[in-house]
Amino acid sequence: MADRYEIRLGGSGGQGIILMGIILAEAIGIYDHQFVAQTQSYGPEARGGSSKSEVIVSEEEIDYPKAMKPDLLLVMNQKSCDDFFPDLKPEGLLIVDSTFVTQVPQPRAFQIPFTRIAREKFKREMVANIVALGALSQLTPIVSSKAIESAVLARVPKGTEKLNRDALKAGMAAAKRAKKEWLKVEIPPEIPKEDLLDSY
């Protein structure tokens, strides 16, 4: 199915997984002018349950709106990594939040500590999803940096634009470095100094 690119985002309720999906769909659909369908699946709990969001991208109108064999899997906790990794295409791209995903099933995975970056650099764990979106935009050509930035700024609450733009840039910077090293940005004991700098 070459006409479809399937993205699955997974984590736990409260991590902003569904918002990530919406922003990503908006970036690709509205700013990058492709067909998109975004769906979600979550439990009845507001926080702590499983949360999944999917974005299908195509040049044609999309029929089946869910991911069958994701081309890209981004997971923000161990459980969703364990649950969803078997669905990933063999040549698919795996991105994990290494703050919570410690057992990575695939050596080619990009491991970036989104939540630690959010927590330690911005003192706001809630922007971890935006950091992750920044990283995602650099690790796949499916969305442009400009589109993702416009989409983030259009969705976040007024007054938080700077925080979110910075979070996005931090994610992009972390991903660029990860790409350079190809493998992983080290998680504990230290976050690389560059991640904590203000200039990108």
Next chain:
Amino acid sequence: MLLQGNEAVAEGALRAGCRFFAGYPITPATEISEVLSVRLPKTDGTFIQMEDEIASLGAVIGASLTGVKSMTATSGPGFSLMQENLGLAIIAEVPCVIVNVMRGGPSTGLPTFPAQGDVMQARWGTHGDHPIIVLSASTVRECYDMTIQAFNLSEKFRTPVVLLIDEVVGHMREKMALDDEEKIEIINRVRPTMPPEWYIPYEDTPSGVSPMANFGEGYRYHVTGLTHDVRGFPTSRPDEIGPFISRLHRKISSHFSEIQIAEFFKTEDAEITIVAYGCVARSAKRAVIEAREKGLKVGLLKLSTLWPFMRTAVEKALQTSKILIVPEMNMGQISREVKRVNRGVARVITLNKVDGTIITPMEILNRIQEVVS
């Protein structure tokens, strides 16, 4: 614009001229009220959050009687509570739209997961021998279009119309352009042209639909849930009851062709036709494309009108197909109707799934291959 199915329902309602919403929040339909609670007050409309779903539909019926296009939105548990007032809207011939974003059931069931279990409830949920129009949607754009269609049909035939969507479609986001606005037809109820003293509120007409006066504008009439005469007063005379109930049915059945909305996809030469609706129609479309790649002559009949059941559309599919496959997220509700229309002509094969997840294209494809071999 990236819109959610539920948001598109709200936009469609506003476009159709809806200016009153009363409802009670429920997953997965809440976004419809969220949007309307912001937008209605800005368009001279009224939004009320009621104490429950019984009162919600009561308020909607009252508002509609004053001449304002009105709607409510809910999910299975709330739809169950609305059945009593749904019957009142049918017998009093009050136009209104009820959106049911289906989730898993019975009872509180699966609040955040999809199902298609309310198809028969939408048809027969309220008691008595009544006609009803039920529509469905499988894309965000259709959520918009079918909401407008629901209002149009409800105004035209003075009857409640139910729009059945499911959690997948209600919560799904897709791109939607509102660029053909002027082409959209909006229908308003026929109002009386005679002076108030000549007005007979439930008088029969050739179409079966009587003109409807706005309450409070001098046209005085009686609204009741009891079977009534042409002036709206309760009657127990068989010569009045029979024609009245017959007219309720006739006004829908004699306009059957105007209510039929279906889409045929690659059915011209289809030996196997999949009959589907709602989110499952999307899986079915993908299955058709993949089956065609394998050289199998498969087509899709997508039902957008669920009730009155689209006999003629199914009969058209039966002209080429020897096998009909009906995938549904219930234990077989529309498939019964398909079997009824089929009358033994073709093989009708069901594919039922009730685990809270959407039927996948692969599952439909597997069923096709099982049948072929």
